[in-house]
Amino acid sequence: MKKKLLAMASMAVFLISCNQDNKKQEEKTQPVSHVMTKEEQAKLTPDEVLKQFIEGNKRFRSGITTVRDHSEQVRKSAPGQFPKAVILSCLDSRVPVEDVFDQGLGDVFVGRVAGNFVNEDQLGSMEFACKLAGAKLVLVMGHQHCGAIKGAIDDVKLGNITAMLAKIKPAVKMSQDFQGKKNI
Structure with missing residues (x-):
């Protein structure tokens, strides 16, 4: 292991x-439908x-x-x-x-x-x-690597995205003193 x-x-x-x-996976042969x-x-x-x-x-x-039987579920x-x-x-x-x-x-x-x-x-x-x-x-x-968060940090402006990102910007502002990389 x-x-x-x-x-x-x-x-x-x-x-x-x-x-x-890997033995655990091999033991599961019957899909779960519960x-x-x-x-x-x-x-x-x-x-x-x-x-x-x-x-x-x-x-x-x-x-x-x-392993699940989605159709049965x-x-x-x-x-x-x-x-x-x-x-x-x-x-x-x-x-x-x-x-x-x-x-x-x-x-x-x-x-x-x-x-x-x-x-x-x-x-x-x-x-x-x-x-x-x-x-x-x-x-x-x-x-990680959230495009919406990156867009809010980078101040993207584009149609309805602008209004959506405005809702994220207060959190971006609260973390403005953070010294690490912010838009990964």
């Missing part, structure tokens, strides 16, 4: 060392969900993810979904939230917007996820 510490480009929430064990039930969701605590995400992220970074979740969490993430296609945390269909609600900032629509979606759908955790996930 090799120990690795991966500074994952698509993940700014956790940096955890992990073990790679979806979370309302009863299973009700038993979860925010700490348990966070622990599941940390463990799922370890699997993702080590390349030993859960879609059919099984059609009558209802009972997410563990709601995650605010960036629009960036390199950050597939369910994959990053090794979660199945129906396990998480994901709000995506370039620069992963929150606005009234995102807050309403988070309220829905928690108060009506029973999500146990709200997680904001950033990543």
Whole structure:
């Protein structure tokens, strides 16, 4: 077994060392088709969900993810979904939230917007996820090499992007004394 510490480009929430064990992947031959039930969701605590995400992220970074039967999960979740969490993430296609945390269909609600900032629509979606759908955790996930953050730092002006970046600029201003490279 090799120990690795991966500074994952698509993940700014956790940096955890992990073990790679290829035998575990070989043992998983039957794809998972289970979806979370309302009863299973009700038993979860925010700490348990966070622990599941940390463990799922370890699997993702080590390349030993859960093999899932997505078609079957879609059919099984059609009558209802009972997410563990709601995650605010960036629009960036390199950050597939369910994959990053090794979660199945129906396990998480994901709000995506370039620069992963929150606005009234995102807050309403988070309220829905928690108060009506029973999500146990709200997680904001950033990543490296974010084009929206770079655009706000570089003061890009272009159509509707200008108004969107204006919502990020207060955070840029708050970090103006940071001495390292800001727009990577």
